[in-house]
Amino acid sequence: MSVIKLTNRIKVMERKPMTFMERLYFPAILKGMSITISHFFTKKATIQYPEQKRPMSDVFRGLHILKRDDKGAERCTACGLCALACPAEAITMTAAERTPENKHLYREEKYAAVYEINMLRCIFCGLCEEACPKEAIFLQNDKMAPASYEREDFIFGKDRLVEPFLNSKS
């Protein structure tokens, strides 16, 4: 019967009976104890979370934000490309026409009256960010979608997505 060899890296294990020193166990125990005591004095890996935070990567994809332009008007035109690009179908929106008195609020004639992202569906892939022709939606690298007890809380409307006014003015 021929033995089929998959690789040439066969290593035959030697099964020697234990020597006297090995059967004593004490050298092994002392060695183990010296290893653990050396860890007693090493620097601890713990990060004290609420007080200390680990820096996030620059390309981290966290919570979405709907940007305003330099005049403080919303960039989003409700074209729907982000919703189309979204593989998890987390984005829904309703478009509306801008009235003359709201001219300072929205950059173009069409705007999103309702814009909702379901954070339970969202997989934070960032395809909406790539699909957006108006550079309106971005995934922030310093914020994550917060936890909540209620499912409704995970549907983020414009109130929680649009960039606050003050930041864009400066």
Add this chain to the structure above:
Amino acid sequence: MSIVVFKIIYISVIFGLSLFIAMYSTYAERKVAAFLQDRIGPNRAGPFGLLQPLADGLKLFFKEEFIPAKSDKMLFLMGPGFFMITALMTSAVIPFGSEITMDGVSYSLQGTDLNVGLLYIFGVVSLGVYGILIGGWASNNKFSLLGAIRAASQNISYELAMGLSIIALVMLSSSLSIKTIVDQQSGWHWNVFYQPLGFIIFLICAFAETNRAPFDLPECETELVGGFHTEFSSMKLGFYLFAEYINMFISSAILATLYFGGYHFPFVSDMDSSWLRTLLEAVVIFGKIFFFIFLFMWIRWTLPRFRFDQLMNLGWKVLIPLAVVNILLTGLFILLK
């Protein structure tokens, strides 16, 4: 102050101290475990987490007290108490210092100097297994019973080797009184230098008797859910866990007194009898005790658990013959001296 009043005060102090040390042993265990594993451990309750044992105790008091419907209620309630009592009883014969002088009268810092102190310790320690057996039997749960049986067989097996290792010590000191044994070890004449093999056997058996890793088979979580205390909840569970830490404290104290000179330390033994000396002696013995408690924890977080047949092999086929050899060697040593 009459001797009775002094003894009452002394016993209350030792009682409180045992409980206090056991309480902070739980904290130390968690801290040591954490440090050995590159973690920080409990540090939220109070400064450095020092209030953690209080929080744990409080939690146990407020938890639901559950008694299984088909358990033997009387025994079920007795088990933890019995375990606790036997754990606390041993400290009566351990000297925590030579003597203290007040108003010209000197009082011995020992609960009672029994002339069979060693036998008393052995007797009480072997009673301790009843607490486990009663608890395991009364819970009417197969895992509890298995854990209890394991505890019983383990304790019986290791008590033999422990007793044999002590016989060699008794041959050297020709006394069963703990006080006499301690006083023979003044300066550097610690028994561990005359009885190294006996000490190692005794140490291993002490680990087994206190059900500490690597001999913690009676409560081995992976096989037996929780072992003998599976069905216990609330402070009854707390009693079991707590008594185990008291046992650890007592075992450390016995190791320190029998083999490491108790309250003796080279320069302290030469001092004149004074308050300072008494204080230093207390520092010395508690330093030794804390070292052993640390050793218990250090080993627990280093070594994996034994398999049950390995445990029995070690007890019966290795330690008992070794202890007998140790007795013979000691006899030869005494004869030739």
